[in-house]
Structures are given as structure tokens and as C-alpha cells.
Amino acid sequence: MCLICGAPEGEPHFGGICCRACAAFFRRYFHSKKVSKKCTCKERTIKSHPCRKCRVEKCLKIGMTPEKIQGGRDRNTMDHLQMIPSGSCSPSSPPSLLTARIISRATSNLEFAYSNWKQFNRMRREVGGITYDMNIYDLTSLTKIDIELTWNMVISMFPSTRKLEESDKAALLRNFHMKFWMIVPIFDCIENPEFYENTKEEDHKNMMVEFYDGSFEKGKELTKKEIVRIFEPYWGSFYTKTVPPIVGLNLEKEELMAVLWLLFFDNGFINISSECLEMCRNIRKMILRELKNYQTDRNYDEMRFFDTVETLDIIEKGEQKFMEELLVCEMHNVRIHDDFKAILKENKFLTPPLMCLICGSEESEPHFGGTSCRACAAFFRRYFKSKKENINCTCKQRQSRSHPCRKCRIEKCFSTGMTPDKLQGNRDRNSIDFLPMTPSGSSSESSPPSLLSTQIVPRTTANLDFAIPNWQRYEKMREKYIGGIMEWMNIYELTKMTETNYELTWNMVSIMFPSTSKLEEKDKSALLRNFIPKLWQIAPIFDCIKNYDYYEKLNDTQYEKMIVSFYKGSFVEGKELSNKEIMRVFEPFWDSFYNKTAPPIIGLNLEKEELMAIIQGYTNISLECLEMCRNIKKVILRELKNFQNEKNYDEMRFFDTVETLEIIDRGEKKFMGEMTICEMHNVRLHDEFKAILMENKY
Structure with missing residues (x-):
């Protein structure tokens, strides 16, 4: 910028x-x-x-x-110009200057891209025989054709890609192919909006059943009701969270093509060479420039450019859900073609660190040669220590939410690589004579041993429960330091509180997690610097949740007054903006926050414990600090899951809660853009706050 x-x-x-x-x-x-x-x-x-x-x-x-700056150049006089007039080839003819005209901004690649995309789809139908009623196995069997056609489209659009090495070419295609599975249905929804709007719930379920039916292993088919129960959350997430924001932008064909190629030439991949990385950066830069030119020529609002680029984040989040769906497919014996599986394995998508491939639990780690949760590892150990034998499958006789039968569960254990050879041998049992236990309320060694009565211990949520009073104490101390309510403070007065926020935040952290007291000063400083910009997102979101009725009834006049008062009094003397100018410059950022950042989080109706879980990386911290952050985050996620299980919430609520982190991160990016605009329009920020922005290279 x-x-x-x-x-x-x-x-x-x-x-x-x-x-x-x-x-x-x-x-x-x-x-x-x-x-x-x-x-x-x-x-x-x-x-x-x-x-x-x-x-x-x-x-x-x-x-x-x-x-x-380079020195001035020698001018070419008219005598030195050997120009040939239009329609003449004689060098002796008098010179002819071409009439000057304003050349439109270049968008040639985007215009050519759509015809290329149409040709790609036509070839896909002719060569692969694509139809709407194909199931997931049939579609994954077209992987080689899709990859070959995609590469043909790439080299016709960007001939410089022919020079890439085979390893880079393969990596780009593998990385893009999962996104391709998101792009095709999204583009189909955009091209056929009436069909999808008029689709009834029953038709939607039938479409889902047809997609999986015929793809199951023989003898392990699921009923229609089971297919809907297992896969509807993923389809619901796609058609309610991924598609609507993109369709709602009403993007034109050229803008959609820009999104397509920005996804393909993603320079965030780590499995490509430095030469390929540089080429991706250059092509992305060209595409972004053409996208900006296209929108400028049509007099679109500046925010449309940011909204278009944000679709990349939406599609990438949808891709994560799709990967989870593929893992669930594997758990329920849905066949996927070997060509497609090869892409997944090469990208290591089938071994995520937070999901057990046996039961689907989010917490997994290495056990007995495979990766599973602790419960499945304990089952595997007991299976070979026990004398029980299960020859027949009893899954159909069990409840829908229970684990599979012993026979199927042990087969899944073997498929993840677990082997009985890595089990430890039996340990010597301690008999009751060797246990010197003292009964409750007695200290006499001669008293008979007393075993404590067994009970089911509730899932721990101690940190989240303690976080609520800790946060309330933080808010009270913050108000006490400023001597009142922050509602009508301007931006300069709020940035003056940076040092206070530093101290209060670290006090809250050290009380919640005492292990942080061992951190070095540079790690402590880095964590606080990274968190302070997020605090500027979290605090108003929590205020919106707390005072929902007030913000819901806010009219345009009150909204304008709130924005203007936030900047009034913060400008450099003599360079103040009028109320109208303040609204023109800063209203888009406030609209983005109150229309795109806050509503999705408020709409979840999160409880206090869940909100505390949100308040919790980074590249500017040491390895020891990074490891500590991972461990604490794992504890928080486990407690969040426990809390939601105790309340019998739907499983998708956990994913929705965790997704709020990405919403806040996107809001933080908008906020940093707003800070840049503040600097351009002479809005004063306190030096301590500026130092944080400069150290984080914002």
C-alpha cells in the first residue's frame, strides 16, 4: 500500500x-x-x-x-526521429505523429481467462463425461483428467509456467486441486442461482444421498437416514457459510477469474522452489493489478476490491471443512479413487495432528505405531490383553452415537498403522498387602485399608470458569485507571492507555497461567505486542454482546455521532477534517466491523466460558515460548470441548467457536488498514501505540 x-x-x-x-x-x-x-x-x-x-x-x-533520482536525459529533436507516415513505406516522406489517446487500463488476462475457463469445462464434459448425478467415487476417478486439463489451461494463460520444473508443476497442481473442488460448485451456484434458491429441503437431502450412494465398500453401505445424519453438517456449512457470502457479492466473470488464479498461484505454499515462489508472486501481483483496473474502469466502490480478495479466505475455510469431510468419508468406508488419495497423501492431509482417524476425536497423538486418541489407544491395548474374541460385526445392533464394535474398531486401528508388537508387557500387580492405605479420618496404621468410593468426575473446565471473574476484574481495573467509562473517548485518548493495557493484560495472563512467569522479557513483550491489536477487536465485540439491545436500536444519527466523536480531537492542529470528511474516510471500516466481523460472532450466542476460550501463532517468539503457547492452547481447546459436551451442544458449535478466531484476525487486518488511513489523514496516535505498530511492521 x-x-x-x-x-x-x-x-x-x-x-x-x-x-x-x-x-x-x-x-x-x-x-x-x-x-x-x-x-x-x-x-x-x-x-x-x-x-x-x-x-x-x-x-x-x-x-x-x-x-x-537519475539525472536529466538528452531530448531527441525532431530531426532525429525516423518516422514513417501511416500508409507509406518511404523513409523520405514527411514524419507523421500518431494521434494521442487515453489507453484503457489493462485487463487482457482476465478477459481471456473466462473464455479459457469455458473451454476447460467443455473439454471436461467431453473427455470426462461429467454429469450432475455422478457420485463421489466417479468424480474422484477423474482426477488425472482434471489435472491435465487444468495444466493446459494454466500454460495457455501464462506461457512462462512452461519453464517450471516437474516438481513445482506437480506441487502447484496438488495444492490447487482441493480448492478446485470448492470453486466448481461455487461457480455453479453463481451461474444457476434460481435452481439452488428453489431447491427444497427434501431435494437437498436427495442430492446429498446420490453423491455418496454407490461409493461405499461392499457390505458396509449406510442407509439414507445415516448418510444425511453424518454428512449434512458439512453440506450445511458449505451452502450456508461458504456460498452465500460469495454469491452475495454479485461478482462479474472477470472478477471470478481473478479469484480462480489467485487461488492457483498462492505464494504461501512451502513445497515449491524459490523460483516458483517468485513467479507466483509476480503473477499474483499482475492479477491483483488487473482486478483493480477492471473495478476502477467500472467505477466500483473501493471496498469491493477488498471484498473480492476476502473470498480467498472464505474458500480456504471451506477447503478445511472439505478435508474434514474426506476424513469422515474414510471413517465410514466411502471409496475414493486411488489417484485422488495419492494427492491427499502427498499433501499429508490424511494425518492431521488434531483428529483421531478411528473415532473422530479432535485430540490425537502417536500410539503403538499409529496416530489415535488416548481412548482408542487404551482400547487397542485392552484388546490384546483381554481374552475376549469378536468374530462377528455388531455395529447395526449398537446405538448410532456409540463407538463401532470391537471387530470394526480393531480393523480401523490396524489401518492407521498400530501394531501389537509395540505394546508393553504385563506389569506385576500390587496386592492389597503392599498398599499402606489409611482410612478416611484416621491416622492409625493398624486400621483396615479404606478404598475411596468411585465416582464419575465431570470434565474439567476450571480454567474457563476462572477466566470469567479474571476478565471482569480486568475490565474494572481498566475503567478505574481512566477514571470512568470509555464510551466517548477518542482514538488518541484510547491509544494513550497502551502501557496500562500492557500491564493489566500481563497481570491477567500471569494469574491465569502461572507458567508464563518463566518467560524471557523479549517473549513476554512479543506476545503482548501481538495481542494488543486483537484486543482492539475483542473489546468492542464483547461490548456488542453485552449491550446487544443498545446496538440493535442504534439509528443513523447515533451511529454517525459515534464515529465522528471517535476521531474528533485527535487530528494534528490545523489539519482537522470536517464531520462529512470523517464519515467519507472512516465509515467503510466501521461498516466492515459492524456488518462482517461482529454479527457472525454475536449470532453464535456464545456463553461466557466460550468467549473466554476465544481470548488466546506468532513468528517473533522463541521455540520455548512457542511450545508453551501450543500447550496452553491445547488445554483451552480441550476445556472448550468439555464445556460444550457437558451442555450437550451440537458438534458443529465447536468448529463455529474456533472459527471466530479467523473472523477476528480478518477484522484485525481491516483495523491495521484503518491505522494506515489515520496516519495519512493526520490523526494523532500515542507514541506507545505507534511503537507497537512499528515493531510488528504493520
Whole structure:
């Protein structure tokens, strides 16, 4: 981002980072004989650039230096120009200058991409015989055809990809193929909105059953009712959380193509070479520039660009759900073609660290040569220590939510790689004579031994229960330090509280998790710096939940007053913005927060314990601190799961709660964009808060 004018395409120029237009201005300024002594910003229109004086001051502030400008070039006179007039090939003819015209911004790749995509789909239907009634096994059997057609589409669009090594080509295709399974149905929903809007619940269930029916291993088929019970949460998540936000944007064909190629050339992959990584960055940069050009030519709102790019996050979250669905398919004996399985195994999708492939529990770890939860590991150990034998499968006689029978469960254990050879031998039993137990209420060694009565201990949620009063204490101390309620404080006054927030946050952390007291100062500082911007998202979200009725009844006048009062009094003296200008500049960021960040979290109706679980990585901490963070996070997630199980909540609620972290992260990115805009419009931020932003390189 250009820190001078706010344009999204910033790159190195003359020692600073700015767009090409501001770089050209900087060069002209020092080559020109014009001198600007006075600021004329107030005489200019709202949407124009700042005056020459202010603009060059911003250039110098971000590090641009006139010493890095090249010297003036020799001009070519008319005598040196060997030009041939239109329609003539004689060099002796008088020169003809072409008429000047404004060339439209380049969007050639996006325009060509849609015809390429249509050809890809036509070839897919002709070669693969794609139809709407194919089941999951039939579709996965087309993996090789899909990959070959995808690569043909890539090289026709971007010929430079032909130079890639085979390993990079294979890695890009493997990484993209899972996203491809999300893109195709999303594009189909966009092209056929009426069909999906008019689909009834029963038709939706039939479509789901047809997708899995015929793909089960022989003798292990599920009934229609069981298919719906197991897979409906994943289909429901796709058609209620993934598709609607994208369809609701009403993206045009060229914008959809930009999303497609941004997903393919993702430079976040770690299994590609540095040359391939650089090529992906360059192509993504070109696509983003063309997307911006396309939307600018059509006079779309600036927020549309950010909304379009955000669809990448939505699709990637949908991809995670799809991977979970494939794991559930494996657990319920759904056949998937070997070509498709090979992609999954190469990308190591089938061995996630947090899911047991035997029972589906979120917590798994290495046991006896395989990966499973502790319960399944204990079953495996007992199976070979016990004298029981199970020859027949009794799954159909068991309750739907119970574990599979011993025969099927042990088969699943073997399929994950567990072997009885790695079991420890029997231990010597301690007889009752060797146990010197003292009965309750007695200290006499001669008293008979007393065994405590057994009882079912409830699942622990101690940390979450303790977190609620701890957070309430934090809020009271925060209000006490500022001497009142923060409701009408402006941004400068709030950023002055940075040091107070630091101290109060660390006190809360050290009380909750005493092991953090052993951290080094640099790790402590890094954790706090990383968390403070998130605190600026969490605090207003919690306030929205606490005062839901107030925010629901908020009218436009009150909303405008709230925004204006947040910035009034924070501007540099003499450079204040009017109420109208404040609303024009900052309202999009507030709308994004109150329309996209807060509602999904409020809509979950989370309880206090679940909200506490949300308050909890990073690349700027040591390995010891990173390991501690992982362990604490694992404890919190386990307690969150326990709390929800005790309340008999649906399993999907756990995933929805964890997804709020991603919503807050997206909100944090918007907030950082808002801080950049504040700097551009001379909004004062306290130095302590600025230091956090600078250290985090925001």
C-alpha cells in the first residue's frame, strides 16, 4: 500500500515504498523549477491529491531521497526521429505523429481467462463425461483428467509456467486441486442461482444421498437416514457459510477469474522452489493489478476490491471443512479413487495432528505405531490383553452415537498403522498387602485399608470458569485507571492507555497461567505486542454482546455521532477534517466491523466460558515460548470441548467457536488498514501505540 496517497499498489521507489504516480510526482518535483511555499490543501477538492508541499513532505517522511533520482536525459529533436507516415513505406516522406489517446487500463488476462475457463469445462464434459448425478467415487476417478486439463489451461494463460520444473508443476497442481473442488460448485451456484434458491429441503437431502450412494465398500453401505445424519453438517456449512457470502457479492466473470488464479498461484505454499515462489508472486501481483483496473474502469466502490480478495479466505475455510469431510468419508468406508488419495497423501492431509482417524476425536497423538486418541489407544491395548474374541460385526445392533464394535474398531486401528508388537508387557500387580492405605479420618496404621468410593468426575473446565471473574476484574481495573467509562473517548485518548493495557493484560495472563512467569522479557513483550491489536477487536465485540439491545436500536444519527466523536480531537492542529470528511474516510471500516466481523460472532450466542476460550501463532517468539503457547492452547481447546459436551451442544458449535478466531484476525487486518488511513489523514496516535505498530511492521 502507498503511504502517500493510499493506492493499493506500492513498490520500492527512490528509497521508499509508494505507487508509480507518487514516484513520478517526486521525480518531477525535483526536476521542475516550480516552488511551493504554502499549503493549498483546503482550496482543493476532497478526492484530489494533497498540495505539492504536503505531498513532497510525505514522500520525504517515508524515506524517499532526491539523491536516488537519475539525472536529466538528452531530448531527441525532431530531426532525429525516423518516422514513417501511416500508409507509406518511404523513409523520405514527411514524419507523421500518431494521434494521442487515453489507453484503457489493462485487463487482457482476465478477459481471456473466462473464455479459457469455458473451454476447460467443455473439454471436461467431453473427455470426462461429467454429469450432475455422478457420485463421489466417479468424480474422484477423474482426477488425472482434471489435472491435465487444468495444466493446459494454466500454460495457455501464462506461457512462462512452461519453464517450471516437474516438481513445482506437480506441487502447484496438488495444492490447487482441493480448492478446485470448492470453486466448481461455487461457480455453479453463481451461474444457476434460481435452481439452488428453489431447491427444497427434501431435494437437498436427495442430492446429498446420490453423491455418496454407490461409493461405499461392499457390505458396509449406510442407509439414507445415516448418510444425511453424518454428512449434512458439512453440506450445511458449505451452502450456508461458504456460498452465500460469495454469491452475495454479485461478482462479474472477470472478477471470478481473478479469484480462480489467485487461488492457483498462492505464494504461501512451502513445497515449491524459490523460483516458483517468485513467479507466483509476480503473477499474483499482475492479477491483483488487473482486478483493480477492471473495478476502477467500472467505477466500483473501493471496498469491493477488498471484498473480492476476502473470498480467498472464505474458500480456504471451506477447503478445511472439505478435508474434514474426506476424513469422515474414510471413517465410514466411502471409496475414493486411488489417484485422488495419492494427492491427499502427498499433501499429508490424511494425518492431521488434531483428529483421531478411528473415532473422530479432535485430540490425537502417536500410539503403538499409529496416530489415535488416548481412548482408542487404551482400547487397542485392552484388546490384546483381554481374552475376549469378536468374530462377528455388531455395529447395526449398537446405538448410532456409540463407538463401532470391537471387530470394526480393531480393523480401523490396524489401518492407521498400530501394531501389537509395540505394546508393553504385563506389569506385576500390587496386592492389597503392599498398599499402606489409611482410612478416611484416621491416622492409625493398624486400621483396615479404606478404598475411596468411585465416582464419575465431570470434565474439567476450571480454567474457563476462572477466566470469567479474571476478565471482569480486568475490565474494572481498566475503567478505574481512566477514571470512568470509555464510551466517548477518542482514538488518541484510547491509544494513550497502551502501557496500562500492557500491564493489566500481563497481570491477567500471569494469574491465569502461572507458567508464563518463566518467560524471557523479549517473549513476554512479543506476545503482548501481538495481542494488543486483537484486543482492539475483542473489546468492542464483547461490548456488542453485552449491550446487544443498545446496538440493535442504534439509528443513523447515533451511529454517525459515534464515529465522528471517535476521531474528533485527535487530528494534528490545523489539519482537522470536517464531520462529512470523517464519515467519507472512516465509515467503510466501521461498516466492515459492524456488518462482517461482529454479527457472525454475536449470532453464535456464545456463553461466557466460550468467549473466554476465544481470548488466546506468532513468528517473533522463541521455540520455548512457542511450545508453551501450543500447550496452553491445547488445554483451552480441550476445556472448550468439555464445556460444550457437558451442555450437550451440537458438534458443529465447536468448529463455529474456533472459527471466530479467523473472523477476528480478518477484522484485525481491516483495523491495521484503518491505522494506515489515520496516519495519512493526520490523526494523532500515542507514541506507545505507534511503537507497537512499528515493531510488528504493520
